[in-house]
Amino acid sequence: MLRIDDTERLVEIGVHDLIDTGPKQGHLSLQVAWSARTRMRAGQEVHTTWQAARAExxxxxxxxxxxxRRVVVRDWECRIQGRVDGLSKEGDHTVVEEVKSTTLTAEMLEQRTLEDFPDWxxxxxxxxxxxxxEGTAAVGRLVLVSLLDGxxxxxxxxxxxxxxxxxxxxxxWLLIQHEDRMAWRARRRGASVPFPHDHYRPGQEHLIDEITSALAGGRRxxxxAPTGYGKTAAALQAALTVARDTGHRVFFATARTTQQRMAEETVREMARRGLPIRAVTLRARExxxxxxxxACRPDACTYAERYHDKVREADIVSTLWSLGAGPEHPGVPPPDRVLQVAGDATVCPFAVSLDLVASxxxxxxxxxxxxxxxxxxxxVGDRPREWLVIVDEAHNLPERALDAASPELRLAVAEAAADALRTGPHASRWGPFAQLAEDIADWLRAGIARVPETARDGELALRVDEGVDRRTLDELAQRVEGLALDYALVKLxxxxxxxxxxxxxxxxxRAVLRARAAGRSATEATMAIWRAPRRRRKRTARPRRSNQTSLLQGPxxxxxxxxxxxxxxxxxxPASILxxxxxxxxxxxxxxxxxxxxxFYRRVLGLVPDKIVRIDHPSPFPPEHRRVLVCPEVSTAWRDRDRDRVRTAELVxxxxxxVPGNVAVFCxxxxxxxxxxxxxxxxxxxxLVQHRGMKESERTRFLETMKKGDGHALMAVLGGIFSEGIDLPGEALLAAIIVGPSLPAATLERRLLQDWxxxxxxxxxxYAWLVPGMSRVVQAAGRIIRTESDVGAIVLIGRRFVQRRYASLLPADWAPVRSVLPGADLLDHWAHLHQSLAEPHTLDEPGHGETEAVG
Structure with a gap:
């Protein structure tokens, strides 16, 4: 409980909040595998049992x-209260009795002292x-009860x-933080929210008004709007305007690093133009x-050791807010600045970024x-109503939500964990933990054994109540929670x-706990998929040991x-999640x-119909700047690819x-x-050919090469790192050649999704195949024409693009035409542009392709 009344200058605070108030101390916290809700429920049962026994x-x-008790601090009246588990009398003294549950065994409890439990x-x-x-003499007792053995x-x-x-x-400390926060909010309320650019793009000012109205009205x-319309700047302008007036905070959520950088630069430009703002970008921990x-633990990482003490001593949070990205950009420190300041203080940059989130x-x-x-x-999770969330590239959200809600338990991880603990250093300390990993592996092997030898791709799908022994899964999860704190302490x-x-x-x-949670909340929408090894073992016993190198290699x-x-x-x-x-x-x-x-999106996003506002903005760019060709001569369907591969290569x-400049081919x-x-x-x-597992540095190098406009051809995959969320305006990219719709792979999971x-x-x-596949096509094509002056072309290769169910998912303003000779038609396009716009491209003598409108 924490309530602050600024008018009355009154603070009401509970014991737990008072203890949690103030800067943290010591190392980064232990990583423990348990469910907070389950842990709380077990603790409540201990309290109830103990109180009943004491009363008897x-x-x-x-x-x-x-x-x-009441105290006055900084002219604020502070009322503190708590509820003690039990009070009793012994002679002239009152005895305070507080009971706490723990996952320590009796032997471990006997070794603990009061200093081991400072908060309790x-x-x-x-x-x-x-x-x-109150004038009452009292003594205290901290009663520790083991959840493992009582x-x-x-x-x-x-x-x-x-x-x-x-x-x-x-x-x-609490009041200083609150007063600073209120002063900051007052400063923000008194400031205008500047647009981050000198001029609005066509339609952008109206878009800002529409977004502002929707957010202010609590609508979803x-x-x-097409790529290049200015959605990022418009959404941030609108959200920050509403947040200024309402006290909300803004989360800009996007899967792409490039889009994160764009949002960061937009906010930074607003700061440069006078907006008082504090913004932080969260990069992946790795x-x-x-x-x-x-390895985020003090024994393995000096940046975790005494983390909280070093952050407080160096006043890192205030330092970063004041430094920002320089004198003209206060309050918006880029990740590189966070990295530098954290490195200088020998603290974890990722943890520092998380600390910045609070303010x-x-x-x-x-x-x-x-x-x-x-x-x-x-x-976000504790106070969702405080947040206005902008979801960029929201077409990716349904798939991401399903991934997050679909946990996996892999046999290889269980086996490797058991082997590493059994055979590694200090193996005698890890017996119970290794045994649990082996029991999890045995449970998985029993499930895998149900997969028929003839099963397609070695997979078997069942309803959860048929496919999962939830009682055993619950027992395994309880054992994980029972050992979790011990594991964390010994690991130190x-x-x-x-x-x-x-x-x-x-x-x-953690995977076991996620699986238990998914099993408990399972509905008809949840399926259990058992997967056999690629080379099914002849027996279900433990595999032979090997010296082969692996990422999951134990000693x-x-x-x-x-x-x-x-x-x-x-x-x-996805609707039930989102x-x-x-x-x-x-x-x-x-x-x-x-x-x-x-x-599709109204349904899968789970949006309440009477709360939805939909806004569609057509392309503001001159239609004559872009030409869309369709080459239906070849088939890119799986069964036809080998037959038509050579002709497809000829067309590409x-x-x-x-193309008189840079071009991208998307497969x-x-x-x-x-x-x-x-x-x-x-x-x-x-x-420039994209390859599997491409590093960020390679991707950046490719993009920098393309921006030079030296006539490169980029070979990339649809739905990948080059087909969404990148900005290649002008000469950086003149044409996109898209070879076939990118339907998802034909897996058991996708077929089950189709059934649902x-x-x-x-x-x-x-819903399961066409919409995701054609969305990738439109996203890739969106790399073309991103400003009013851009010109370009889109070439769609494959018979399916002229079939109604595919063509209906293309943007209405594309107006594609059929082409037999795409090269000649492209030359015609640029010749026309050269004549009408005086473009300085050097062209060969234009040919004359055969085109026909796609009806």
Whole structure:
């Protein structure tokens, strides 16, 4: 409980909030595999049982007694209260009894002292302080009860003579933070929100008014506008205007680093133009880690050691807000500045970014920080109504939500965890943990054994009540929680896994907990998928040990990290995941160039019909600047690819040669790209070929090369890092050649998703395959024509593009025409542009292709 009344200058605060108030101390916290809700429920059961037993043995025992005390700090009246588990009498003294549950065994409890539980001891100190304020002499007892074996240990607690000063320090820190926050909000309320550019793009000013109206009215907005329209600037301008007036905060959620940078630069430009703002960008932990390995624990990382103390001593949060990106950009520190300041203080940059979130007006980061419960920011999850969320590239959100709600338990991880703990250093300490990993592996093997030898792709799909022994899964999850704290404590002094290796036991434990949660909440939309190993073992016993190198390699045995064998709980209904969160948030803007068809996105996003506002803005750019060609001569369907591969390569080569500048070729998959590229004949035009697992540095180098406009051809995949969220205006990209619609791979999961959409909406194939596939096409084509002066062309190669069910998902303003000779038609296009716009391109003598409107 924490309530602050500025008018009355009154603070009402509970004991737990008072203890949590103030800067943290010590190392970064332990990573523990348990469910907070389950842990709380177990603790409540311990309290109830203990209180009943005490009441039976002591007639004077009182349970759940409320205690209060009042102090004045900085001219604020502060009322503090708490509820003690039990009060009893012993002679002339009142006895405060506080019970806490723990996952420690009886042996471990006997080794613990009061110093091992500082927050719990502080709670008892506060109850004694309450009673002292009433003139009551009291002593305290901290009763520790093991959740594992029911054993108890009683630690005696004496009054703390320094507690009065500690309470005032805590409250003073709280009030200073509150006063600073109120002063900052007042400053923001008094400031205008400047537009980040000198001029509005066509239609952009009206768009800002529409978004502002929707957010101010508490509506959920679906915004579809073409790439290059200025959606990012418009949405941020509108959201920050509403947030200024209402006290909301803004989260800009996007999966693409390039879009994160664009949002960051937009806010930074607003700051340069006078907007008082604090904004932080969250990069992935692995990308900003300064340690030699990503191991967030003080024994393995000096940046985690004494983290909270060093952050406080160096006043890092205030320093970063004041520094920003320089004198003209206060309050918007870029990730590189966070990295530098954190490195200078030897603290974790990722943790510093999370600390900045608490006082940020704008947070920019991945979709998962809002929509994935396992990594959702506490600031968002605990107070969703405080946030206005802008979802960029929102067409990706349904798939991301399903991924987050579909946990996997992999046999390889369980086996590797067990082997590493059994055979590694200090193996004697890890017996119970290794045994649990082995039991999880045995349970998975039993499930895998149900997959018939003849099963397609070695997979078996069942309803959850048929496919999962939920009682055993619950028992395994309870054992994980029972051992979780012990594991974390022992790991501090005896790390079970080498530096640079993931903590397999922790990963396994968390996966079990996620699987249990998914199993408990399973509906008809959830399916259990058992996957057998790629090479099914002849027996279900443990595999032979090997010296083979692997990412999942323990001290003496290796396991294939890519082996999918195990259990996946596939959730198929994104609406059930996204709908409740959308209802709780203060405001939502879902925007993309591809939010069609309307029925699909309204349904799968789970939006309440009477709360939805949909805005569609057509392209403001001159239609004559762009030409869309369709070449239906070849088929790119899976069954026809080998037959038509050579002719497809000829059409692509012809088109590439006739683009007077940079061109991008987008293929439906890496396999298709790798088969097509060697067949291309592009003369001396240099190729830039995307490959699997491309690093960020390589991607950046490709983009920088394209921006030079030297006539390169980029070979890339649809739905990949080059087809969405990148900006290549003007000469950087003149044409996009798209080879076939990029339908999702034909997997069991996709077929199950089709079944669900068919049963719910009667649109199985369209929702599961067509919409995602054609969305990738439109996104890739959106790299062309991003400003009023841009010119370009889009070439669609493949017969399906002229079929009605595919063509109906193309933008209405494309007006594609059929082409037999795409190269000649492209030359005609640029010749026409050269004549009408006086473009300085050097062209060959234009040919004359054969074109026909696609009807």
């Amino acid at each position: 043995e002591d007639a004077h025992f009182r349970r759940e007694v409320t205690l209060k 001891a502080r709670q008892v100190h506060l109850y004694l302080w309450f009673l002292a304020g 054993s108890q240990r009683v630690l005696h607690v004496a009054p703390d003579p320094a507690l009065d000063q500690w309470v005032k320090r805590q409250l003073e 907005l679906l915004l579809q 990308r900003v880690c300064l340690n030699s390995v990503v 940020a007006d704008v947070v920019i980061g991945d979709l998962n920080y809002v929509f994935d419960p396992s990594v959702r920011l506490a600031e 002094t005896h790390p079970p896994f080498p530096a640079g290796m993931p903590d397999l036991w922790l990963d396994l434990g 003496s045995v290796a396991h294939d990290p890519n082996d999918p064998s195990g259990l996946k709980l596939l959730h198929r209904d 709908g409740p969160l959308f209802r709780d948030l203060g405001g939502v803007v879902c925007m993309s160039a591809t939010l069609s068809p309307d029925d 080569s012809d088109a590439i040669r006739c 439906p998959s890496f396999a298709f790209l790798e088969a097509l590229t060697p067949l291309l004949e592009t003369g001396d035009r240099p190729l 959409f068919e049963s719910e909406y009667g649109e199985g194939f369209r």
